[in-house]
Amino acid sequence: MKGWVKALLLLASVSCTLFAEPALELEGQLTQGSLLRGKVLPGSKVFFNDIELPLSSDGRFVFGVGRDAPLKHQLKVQLNGEEHIKPLTFTARQYDIQHVNGVAQKYVTPPAEVTERIRRDNQQVRTVRKTVSGLPFIFDTPIMPAQGRISGVYGSQRVFNGEPRNPHYGLDVAAPVGAPVVAPLSGKVLLAEDLYYSGLTLIIDHGFGISSTFMHLSRFDVAVGDEIAQGQKIAEVGATGRVTGPHLDWRINWQQVRLDPALLPGLVLN
Ligand SMILES: [Zn+2]
Numbered sequence: 001m002k003g004w005v006k007a008l009l010l011l012a013s014v015s016c017t018l019f020a021e022p023a024l025e026l027e028g029q030l031t032q033g034s035l036l037r038g039k040v041l042p043g044s045k046v047f048f049n050d051i052e053l054p055l056s057s058d059g060r061f062v063f064g065v066g067r068d069a070p071l072k073h074q075l076k077v078q079l080n081g082e083e084h085i086k087p088l089t090f091t092a093r094q095y096d097i098q099h100v101n102g103v104a105q106k107y108v109t110p111p112a113e114v115t116e117r118i119r120r121d122n123q124q125v126r127t128v129r130k131t132v133s134g135l136p137f138i139f140d141t142p143i144m145p146a147q148g149r150i151s152g153v154y155g156s157q158r159v160f161n162g163e164p165r166n167p168h169y170g171l172d173v174a175a176p177v178g179a180p181v182v183a184p185l186s187g188k189v190l191l192a193e194d195l196y197y198s199g200l201t202l203i204i205d206h207g208f209g210i211s212s213t214f215m216h217l218s219r220f221d222v223a224v225g226d227e228i229a230q231g232q233k234i235a236e237v238g239a240t241g242r243v244t245g246p247h248l249d250w251r252i253n254w255q256q257v258r259l260d261p262a263l264l265p266g267l268v269l270n
Contacts, residue, residue: 024077024086031091032071033154033260035064035210035252037139040077047076054132054208060139062208064254065090067155067167095155095167100244103160107197107242114196121195128190128203128211129253135207137186141266143230145184145214146237146248148175150270154260169258170215170249173270177218177246179237182230184212184250184267189226189234198249199240204228212261215249216240 028036040046042059053061065073075086110118152172158165183204190211191203198215202222205211218238222228239246252259262269 024075024084026075027265029263030088031263032065032069032093033067033258034090034263035062035254035259035265037062037265038075041079043079045078047078049073050076054134056134056136056139056208060136062138062210062254064257064259066257066259067093067095067169093155095157096153097157097159098152098168099159099162101161102244103242105161108160108163110196118196121193121197124191124193125195125201125203125213126256129255131190131205131211132209132255133188133205133207135187135205137230138206138208138210140185140230142184142264143182144173144267144270145181145212145234145250146173146175146179147270148173148179148248150174150262151247152249154258154262169260170213170251171261173237173248173250175237175246175248177236177238179248180233181214181217181235181237181248183228183232183234184230184261184264186230187212187228189222189224189228192220192222192224195241197242199243200235200238201241202235204234209255211253213249213251213253215251216243216247218246 025039028034038061040059046053046061048063055061071090073088077084151174156168185206187204187206190205195201200217202214203211216238217235219236222234237248250261252261
C-alpha cells in the first residue's frame with residue numbers, strides 16, 4: 001500500500017506541476033517548429049539544452065525548435081543554489097510537398113552573376129537575425145500581419161519546375177499587390193532591403209532573439225531603426241523576388257532557428 005501511494009504521488013507531481021519549486025510555466029505547443037514562452041521566478045537562471053536563455057526582469061523567456069529538430073530536449077532552472085531539470089518531449093510533424101511550376105528559370109537556377117549577390121543577401125539577413133534585444137514584445141499576443149487565404153505553410157517542401165528545393169519556412173497569405181501588411185507584434189525595424197530571392201524584405205525585432213521577416217513586398221512604410229506598434233501598417237503586399245503571384249510570406253526566427261508563425265501562442269489564423 002505504501003509503495004502504491006508513493007507511486008501515485010510521484011505521478012501526480014509529474015503530471016500536475018512541472019516541478020514543485022521553483023515554479024515553471026510554459027506556453028506553446030511541444031512540436032517541431034514551435035516557439036515556447038516560459039516564466040520562472042525572477043533571479044532564476046534558465047538553460048535550454050545548456051544554452052542559457054536571457055530572462056526579462058519578471059522572469060519570462062522564450063525559445064524554439066526547428067522544422068527537423070530532435071524530439072528530446074530539456075530545460076534546466078537554477079535558483080538559490082538548487083537545480084531542477086524539466087525534460088521536454090516534442091512531437092514530430094508531417095510536412096506537405098508542393099509542386100510549383102512556371103517559376104522563372106533564373107530563380108530556379110540562379111545565373112552565375114547573381115551568386116555573389118545571394119551570398120551577400122544571406123550574410124546580411126544572418127547578421128541582423130543575431131540581434132538579441134530586451135524588447136518585451138514577443139510576450140504579447142500576436143495578430144495576423146495580413147488578411148487573406150493561407151496559401152502556403154511552414155515546413156512544406158517545394159519542387160520548382162520538377163527540381164526539389166529547400167523547405168519553405170513561411171506562412172503565406174494570398175493578397176493583392178498593395179494590400180496592407182501590419183505589424184503582428186510591436187518591434188524595431190532591423191532590415192529593409194531588396195533581396196534577390198525574397199524581393200523587398202523587412203525584418204523586425206520583437207525582442208529576446210525573435211524576429212519577423214516579411215517577403216515579396218511592393219513597398220515599405222517604415223525604415224531601419226523605426227520603432228513600430230502592433231497593428232501599425234509597415235508595408236504593402238507585392239510579388240517581388242521569386243514568386244508565382246502576389247502574397248505575403250511571413251517568417252519567425254529565434255536567431256537562426258526558423259520557427260512556424262502559425263504556432264505562435266495566442267495567434268488566431270485567418
Ligand atoms: Zn512563401
